[in-house]
Amino acid sequence: MNYAEVAIMLMQAAALILVSPLVAGIIRKFKALMQNRVGASVFQPYRDLLKLFRKETVVSENASFLFRAIPLVCMTSMVLLAAMTPFVYSGVAAPYADVIAMVYIFTMFRFAMVLGGLEGGSAFGGMGSSREAMMSVLIEPALLISIMTLSAMTGAGFDITDISSSIIGEGAAAISPALLLAGTSFLITMVAENTRVPFDNPDTHLELTMVHEGMLLEYSGKGLAFMEMASMLRLTIFMALFGTLFFPWGTAVTLAPLELATSVVTIAIKMLVIAFGIALLESTIAKMRVFRMPNMLTASFALSLMAMISLYVL
Amino acid sequence: MDILNVQLQDGALAAAFFVAVFVPALAGILLGMFFRSNRVANVVASLCIVSCISGASTYFLWNAGIDLSYTLPLPSAAGQYMLSIDQLSATMISFSSVIFMLIVVHVVKSTSDSGCKYSALLNTLFLACFSCMAADTALVLLLSWEMVTLVTFLLSKNGDNEKARWLFFVIAHIGGMMLICAFVYISSVAGTQILSQWRDLGPSLGDMTSTALVLMIVLGFGSKLGLIPFHAWMPNLYASAPIHTTALLSTVCSNVAILVLMESIFTYIGVSPSMSWAAFAIIALAAATALWGAMESLVQKEPKKILAYSSMENMALVVLCMALGAVYIGESPVMAKLVLIAAMLHTMNHAVFKSLMLMTIDTVEDCTGEKNIGNMGGLSKTLPVLSVVAIVGVLSMAAIPPTNGFVSEWLMIQSIMGADLESKAMSLLMPLALAAVGICGMMMAASYARLYGFVFLGRPRSEGMKKPRPMKKGTVFPMAVLALLCLAMGFFATVFMDVLTSGIESATGIPSGPGYRSVMSGELLPLLLGVTVTAVLVLLLWAFRKEKRKARKTRTWGCGEKLDSNMQYSSIGFSQPLVKVFHPFYGDTSVVKESGDKDNKTLVMEFSEPFVKYLYRPVAAIVSVLSERIGRIQTGNIQTYFGYMLATLVVALLAVRLL
Numbered sequence: 001m002n003y004a005e006v007a008i009m010l011m012q013a014a015a016l017i018l019v020s021p022l023v024a025g026i027i028r029k030f031k032a033l034m035q036n037r038v039g040a041s042v043f044q045p046y047r048d049l050l051k052l053f054r055k056e057t058v059v060s061e062n063a064s065f066l067f068r069a070i071p072l073v074c075m076t077s078m079v080l081l082a083a084m085t086p087f088v089y090s091g092v093a094a095p096y097a098d099v100i101a102m103v104y105i106f107t108m109f110r111f112a113m114v115l116g117g118l119e120g121g122s123a124f125g126g127m128g129s130s131r132e133a134m135m136s137v138l139i140e141p142a143l144l145i146s147i148m149t150l151s152a153m154t155g156a157g158f159d160i161t162d163i164s165s166s167i168i169g170e171g172a173a174a175i176s177p178a179l180l181l182a183g184t185s186f187l188i189t190m191v192a193e194n195t196r197v198p199f200d201n202p203d204t205h206l207e208l209t210m211v212h213e214g215m216l217l218e219y220s221g222k223g224l225a226f227m228e229m230a231s232m233l234r235l236t237i238f239m240a241l242f243g244t245l246f247f248p249w250g251t252a253v254t255l256a257p258l259e260l261a262t263s264v265v266t267i268a269i270k271m272l273v274i275a276f277g278i279a280l281l282e283s284t285i286a287k288m289r290v291f292r293m294p295n296m297l298t299a300s301f302a303l304s305l306m307a308m309i310s311l312y313v314l
Numbered sequence: 315m316d317i318l319n320v321q322l323q324d325g326a327l328a329a330a331f332f333v334a335v336f337v338p339a340l341a342g343i344l345l346g347m348f349f350r351s352n353r354v355a356n357v358v359a360s361l362c363i364v365s366c367i368s369g370a371s372t373y374f375l376w377n378a379g380i381d382l383s384y385t386l387p388l389p390s391a392a393g394q395y396m397l398s399i400d401q402l403s404a405t406m407i408s409f410s411s412v413i414f415m416l417i418v419v420h421v422v423k424s425t426s427d428s429g430c431k432y433s434a435l436l437n438t439l440f441l442a443c444f445s446c447m448a449a450d451t452a453l454v455l456l457l458s459w460e461m462v463t464l465v466t467f468l469l470s471k472n473g474d475n476e477k478a479r480w481l482f483f484v485i486a487h488i489g490g491m492m493l494i495c496a497f498v499y500i501s502s503v504a505g506t507q508i509l510s511q512w513r514d515l516g517p518s519l520g521d522m523t524s525t526a527l528v529l530m531i532v533l534g535f536g537s538k539l540g541l542i543p544f545h546a547w548m549p550n551l552y553a554s555a556p557i558h559t560t561a562l563l564s565t566v567c568s569n570v571a572i573l574v575l576m577e578s579i580f581t582y583i584g585v586s587p588s589m590s591w592a593a594f595a596i597i598a599l600a601a602a603t604a605l606w607g608a609m610e611s612l613v614q615k616e617p618k619k620i621l622a623y624s625s626m627e628n629m630a631l632v633v634l635c636m637a638l639g640a641v642y643i644g645e646s647p648v649m650a651k652l653v654l655i656a657a658m659l660h661t662m663n664h665a666v667f668k669s670l671m672l673m674t675i676d677t678v679e680d681c682t683g684e685k686n687i688g689n690m691g692g693l694s695k696t697l698p699v700l701s702v703v704a705i706v707g708v709l710s711m712a713a714i715p716p717t718n719g720f721v722s723e724w725l726m727i728q729s730i731m732g733a734d735l736e737s738k739a740m741s742l743l744m745p746l747a748l749a750a751v752g753i754c755g756m757m758m759a760a761s762y763a764r765l766y767g768f769v770f771l772g773r774p775r776s777e778g779m780k781k782p783r784p785m786k787k788g789t790v791f792p793m794a795v796l797a798l799l800c801l802a803m804g805f806f807a808t809v810f811m812d813v814l815t816s817g818i819e820s821a822t823g824i825p826s827g828p829g830y831r832s833v834m835s836g837e838l839l840p841l842l843l844g845v846t847v848t849a850v851l852v853l854l855l856w857a858f859r860k861e862k863r864k865a866r867k868t869r870t871w872g873c874g875e876k877l878d879s880n881m882q883y884s885s886i887g888f889s890q891p892l893v894k895v896f897h898p899f900y901g902d903t904s905v906v907k908e909s910g911d912k913d914n915k916t917l918v919m920e921f922s923e924p925f926v927k928y929l930y931r932p933v934a935a936i937v938s939v940l941s942e943r944i945g946r947i948q949t950g951n952i953q954t955y956f957g958y959m960l961a962t963l964v965v966a967l968l969a970v971r972l973l
Contacts, residue, residue, distance in 0.1 A: 035908045058860060060870040062773050064694035064701065072854040080843075089631070098726050098836045101715065107645055109712045111759055118767035118883070120870040126883020129767070133760035135893035141752030148731055148748060158728060158835040197585040213374065218870065222861060242876075308745040312738060 007253060009093035013083045017164035018251055020236035021045035021229070023275060030279030036301065049225050057221035060120035070116040071219065071226035077109040078233040085237050086244040088263045090164040090253045099151050103144045106193070109230070110136050117215035128214025131290060135192060135199070135211065138297035143189045146182040146304040150245055152311055153178050176285035177314060181307035183246040190238040192293075194231070197282040202231075204287040211290075236271075240294035315361050318572040325384060331375060332384045332397065334368035335444060339437040346434025351812040352426065354478025358433035359422045362440055366418065369411030369444055373813070376404035377435065383450065390453065393507040398450035400510070400813045400912065402817030406658075407447050408919065409679065410569045414440055420673050421558045423788040424680065432556075439465045439562060446570050452497045458492060462570065464536075466563050469767065475554035482547040496530040499523075500582065509577075514584030520648060521588040529580045529592055532633070535571040536802045540626035541633065542603045543925045549614070551624035553685075557676035560618065564625045564672065565665035572632055572661045576654070580822040590740070597743065601750040603630035608757035609899055613765070613921045617675045617687050620765050621659065624711065627754055628664045634747065635726055639822075641740055642733055647824045648833045653729035654818045655811050655830055660722035662810065663710070663803060667719060670707040670796035674700060677789060678769060681782040687765070687885045692774035696782050699790055701770045706797040708766040710804070712759040714846030718803035723755060724869040725811075725834070732833055760892065768885040773870075775879050805844040808837055808863040886919055901927075 025042035032039020059067060084094035084102060110132065117129030153176070156162035167174045192199045195212035202212065212231070219227050244251045250266030252259040288296065342361030345354055368383030376382060376399060383398035397409065416438060421428060449455035465487045470479050478767035501507045504515055516524040537544040552560050579585065614620045635657035642650035677700055684690055694701035710717035713724075730748050735741045774780045803810060811830065819826045831837050870877055893900055901924040947958075 010807070013761040051516060056678075059865045059866045062692065062870055064697070064771065065698065066694065066701075066705065066771070068865075069855070072851060072858070076847060076850045080846060083846075094846070096836065096839045096846065098724075098839055100724050101836075101839060101843060103380060104713065104715050104720055106725065107712075107756070109760060111712055111714055111763055114760075114763045115767055115771065118763075118771040121772035121877065121882035122870045123877075123882055126888065130762070130883060130888045130891055133763060134895060136757045137753065137760055138895075141749055144727075144749060144752045145745065147455075148727075152731060153661045158731075173530055221865075222858065240720070254704065291894060305745055305749055309742060310749070312741045312745070 003183060005089075005091060006093065008089050008255065008260070009091050012087040013085070013093050016082045016087045016141070016236060016240060017079065017233060020232040021049060021196045021248060023236045023239065024232045025140040026272070027275045027279050027282075030276055031234045045228075047305070049229055052225035052228065053222055055221045057223060059220075060122070062121045063218065064120045066115060067119040067139060067218075070112045070119070071223040071230070071293050074109050074116075074230040077105050077112070078230045081105050081237050084160055084234060085240050086160065086164055086251065087240050088252060088260060088267055089255070090168075090244065090248070090251055099147045099160055099163075100144070102160065103140065103147065105117055106143065107136075107140060109234070110140075113212075113215050116219075120218045122218055124214045124217050128211050128217075131211045132215065135293065135297065136313070138294060138301055139192050140191055142185055142297070142301040142304045143193065145301070145308055146185040146189065147245075149178055149182040149304065149307045149311060152308065153182075157287040164244050165253040167245075167248050168251065168253060177310045179246065180306045181303050181310060185300045185304035185307060186242060186246055188296065188303070190235075190242065190280070191278070192297055192300070194235045194238060195226060196235075196278060196292070197243055198285045198288045199296070201287050219230045238310075239271050239274045240267070242274065243267055277285055324775060325381065327380050328382050328384050329377075331368065331371075331380075331382060331573045334486045335365050336441060336552040337808040338368070339365035339441050343434045346437065347431040349430050352429070352684075355428060355430045355433045356422055358430055358437065360417050362418050362433065362437045363415050365437070365444075366411045366415035367441055368791060369440070370408050370415065372399060372411070373404045373408035376401060382448075383496045392936040393451045393453040395454055396450035396508060397448045397454065398510055399448045400817070400820065402577070402658075402814075402821045403447045405813055406662075407444060409662055410443065410447070410566045410665070411440075414443070414566050416795055417558055417565075417669055417673075418560050420561075420789060420792045423791070424673075424676065424786050425558075428556075429575060431658070435465055435469050436558075436562075439469065439566075440512060443566050443570050447573055450509050452509065453507060454858045455509065456494055456497055459493065459570075459574075462567055463487065463490060463685060466559060466567065469559040469562075470551060470555035472554055472556050472559075475551075478547065478550035478554045482551045482845070485537050485544050485547050489534040492530045492534035492537075496527045496534065496578075500527060509582065512582040515582060516586045519583065523590050524583050524586065525592045525874065528579055528583055528589060529595070531583075532596055533929060535575045536599075538571050538882050539568060539629040540607070540622075541630060542606055543929055545603065545607070545626050546926050546930055548622040548626055549610075549923070550617040552625075553616050553618045557618075557672055558623075559678075561669045564621075565669045568625070568629055569661055569665055572629070572636075572657070575633075576658070577635065577821055579640065580643075580654075584823070584885040585643050587644055590641060593637045593640045594743065595639075597634055597747060600634035600637060603627070604754045605750060605757075606635065606899075608754045608761065609896060610921070610923075611761040612757060612892055613886070613900070613919075615686055615688060615886070617678070617765055618672070618685075618691075620687075620761060621671055622796065624758060624761070625664070625668060627758055628660065628668070631751065631754070632660050632664070635660070635729070638730065638733075638747065641735075641743075642729075643734055643822065643824065646733055646829065648828050649729060649733045649749065649816065649925050650822070651818060651824050652725065652732070652833055655814050656722055656725035656729050656823065658814050658818065659725065659807065659810060661719040662707045663722050663800075664804065666799045667707050667710045667717075667969075668797055670703070670793055670800065671711065673789070673793050674704045674707060674794070675769075677785055677793075678782075681785060682776075682778040684776055685767050688770045689776035690774075690779055691772040691879075691882075692770070692779055693782065694770040696774075696780075697785060700785060700793075703790065703793045703797045704766060704770060708762045711764040713755055714759075715927065716801070716804045716840060716847050717806065718800050721753070721804050721807040721840045724839075724912055726751060728835060732835075746962075757892070760889070763883060763956065764888050767969055768888065772882050773877070773879050775882075801844075805841050809838045828941060 025045045029039050029042050084092050084097040086092055113133050114129040117125035150163050152168040154163055156166045161311055200211040216227050248264055252263035338361040342512050343360040386395035388395055394547045442458045442465055443455055446458035465478060467483045503519055540548045604627045607623040611620045611623035635653050639650045639654040679685055710719040713719040728745055
């Protein structure tokens with residue numbers, strides 16, 4: 001590992017973090033255009049975050065020390081994940097780039113969020129936490145299995161850095177039932193994990209329907225900024241993971257400048273396509289009832305399990 | 315040096331070691347039998363601590379190359395009282411002694427009226443566990459295992475919990491019977507009682523017999539570990555026994571069971587390919603147990619019962635790993651090594667975080683007088699130190715990096731996925747095992763979030779929680795040590811894995827060739843991940859250190875209403891969505907509407923254990939009907955009894971003559 005490689009890997013982690021509000025802005029813009037609105041600028045999320053950072057922090061008198069730490073824990077887990085996500089180049093800066101560890105860091109984020117919802121003793125927070133716990137029991141195993149399918153499929157072991165290069169190395173032969181099933185499962189997981197429509201509506205303020213926003217209700221100022229930032233980053237990480245692990249063609253596996261340049265363009269196109277897909281989904285589908293969600297999530301779980309089983313059967 | 319060597323010969327040092335372990339504890343037992351005062355109780359407990367310290371030195375003595383074996387010069391009807399410690403048991407003895415010691419320290423600090431008898435029984439339990447792990451003859455093993463059951467039964471007496479105690483006693487003895495049968499049969503085939511001479515007896519036992527023996531031993535120890543359907547005693551005993559009994563039962567006794575189970579299967583009997591269907595059966599049973607434990611823990615009303623089901627889940631995962639080890643051992647010995655290391659490491663980790671959490675819950679109950687999680691809440695404001703300790707325990711139970719719970723689950727998943735098996739049927743099992751581990755892990759995480767969230771966060775839900783008594787002096791010390799262990803065993807997991815490796819190699823006969831590191835991904839990962847998490851978190855905390863002073867405090871937003879203590883989410887409501895999703899598994903969730911008056915109706919949810927209802931009750935009913943029928947031959951007439959005796963004698967003589 002030379003200095004140039006380390007520099008590129010650190011830069012891509014930083015780029016992932018910096019670009020995440022933009023991704024959220026682009027999805028909102030797409031949605032606005034589909035709904036015949038002009039919509040806010042794609043840079044609006046940056047302005048929102050900056051504004052929140054300057055605002056006063058108000059804390060519930062029932063909240064404990066944990067309440068202050070949770071936004072930082074959430075942000076920490078997302079920064080850790082950003083450092084282990086291939087974005088432009090297939091290598092990653094993190095020395096702990098292990099697929100299982102990745103799923104458990106997602107769990108860490110979720111666990112902190114759920115505890116945060118119970119802080120302050122608000123009924124909305126508790127409801128959000130409760131629903132989040134229900135969803136996580138079905139989402140996380142699906143995420144774990146679909147990612148493990150990739151590592152088992154490529155025979156690359158558990159190292160994230162090896163997955164994309166070995167899929168690219170296999171060429172078109174890599175498009176197997178396992179990859180397609182795991183990819184589909186991952187897409188459903190992405191929508192559910194990031195609490196987008198049809199699982200949850202990120203823009204809602206109707207308390208009885210919300211999951212993710214319910215848990216955020218008590219945060220304000222910098223804490224809220226961190227939580228929002230972590231959510232945006234989580235979506236971007238998921239999109240990048242889909243673009244570089246499940247559909248890795250175009251991702252740079254060497255440090256050749258031309259390849260890196262192509263990779264930047266392809267990942268940008270991939271992210272735009274996914275963003276468009278999410279916006280399309282959100283504009284055309286209504287949010288599900290809470291107790292219809294498990295059906296969809298179980299489908300995602302079953303798909304991932306089928307993906308893994310197909311590895312052994314086919 | 316020569317002089318020293320001469321003096322050390324003849325096992326003098328070994329004898330000295332066993333004296334150091336046994337004499338203080340025995341002295342404690344004697345003292346406890348003859349005195350009553352609380353001051354003596356403390357002396358008795360201190361003697362137990364001395365024994366624990368001697369026990370903790372086992373691994374270091376073993377490492378120094380001292381042959382730790384000793385034969386008690388006492389006559390017995392069958393076999394000898396031989397003790398011998400090999401590497402794996404040395405590791406487990408040292409580790410369990412440390413846990414035992416911390417629990418005893420907590421006993422001394424937290425209870426002022428536990429009494430001499432309780433302390434004396436603790437000493438007995440320590441000796442029983444020690445000699446069970448150090449046993450070298452089947453006689454010592456079975457005697458001390460029986461002793462463990464008896465003493466925990468006596469230790470669990472607490473007011474009016476006779477039913478829970480006796481259920482435990484009966485179920486533990488069903489398991490004990492199986493163990494006695496299995497070990498007596500093995501020793502009759504092996505021709506010796508000495509365990510260190512039992513090595514891969516499978517071929518001489520025959521395929522069918524050895525498989526049956528393995529199943530009997532797994533179920534025998536499974537009765538203590540809480541495998542389905544033997545788990546019925548766990549929730550009630552955990553909830554009603556004194557907390558330290560529960561902690562010892564859940565940690566040290568489980569360690570003993572896992573260790574002996576491992577040695578029985580892999581050393582004494584040895585795994586043969588013909589056992590694979592038994593391994594399947596055990597994997598299925600363990601996965602079912604883990605899922606059942608995870609699901610039931612979500613709906614429990616008492617924190618101790620949550621922990622009971624969590625013990626069941628964790629031990630089931632360990633048994634699952636062992637069964638996987640048996641599947642792997644023929645094809646890929648290195649993977650078998652890794653999965654067995656994962657099993658042992660998880661056993662150790664479980665002992666740490668479970669004793670920590672039981673102590674925490676005990677402190678909560680002691681300070682507030684509340685037992686029901688529905689009435690708790692808000693303790694992190696009033697008992698901040700306890701809540702810090704508890705959050706470490708909860709994180710490590712929920713397998714959140716970088717704690718020790720994460721490391722062992724990470725190893726488990728690695729070893730499930732890493733194996734490259736010839737047989738397709740066996741490979742198909744792996745995704746299912748992975749799914750089971752994944753779902754259990756997440757369900758338990760939800761359950762632990764509920765445990766912490768509804769005990770420590772939110773607003774207090776009852777008077778006792780508003781103004782808890784301060785913690786007793788010194789009780790925080792053992793908890794803090796355990797919390798630090800949770801973190802240290804997460805950061806430096808490889809140290810513990812290295813220690814376990816050669817013990818497992820010698821116990822299973824796997825050649826030491828390629829180490830577990832050759833199949834493990836990211837051997838430094840726990841440390842690196844831990845350091846990174848800590849570094850980023852500390853950096854962020856430092857950058858925003860001024861925030862705390864600036865933050866304005868206000869009431870929780872309640873749509874303009876002033877929220878009272880019941881206007882927040884309840885612990886039953888929290889798990890309701892999951893109950894609804896998994897409702898077929900919860901069986902009879904009777905929703906009872908109690909109408910006190912016309913306008914106020916209370917919704918009560920009762921979760922009954924289906925195993926008790928559909929298995930134990932019918933069996934008990936049949937047994938009592940049968941015994942009533944048989945009771946009719948008891949006429950009370952002495953001539954009739956003489957007649958019975960004569961008939962028995964004739965039948966016995968005929969049987970002996972004819973067979």
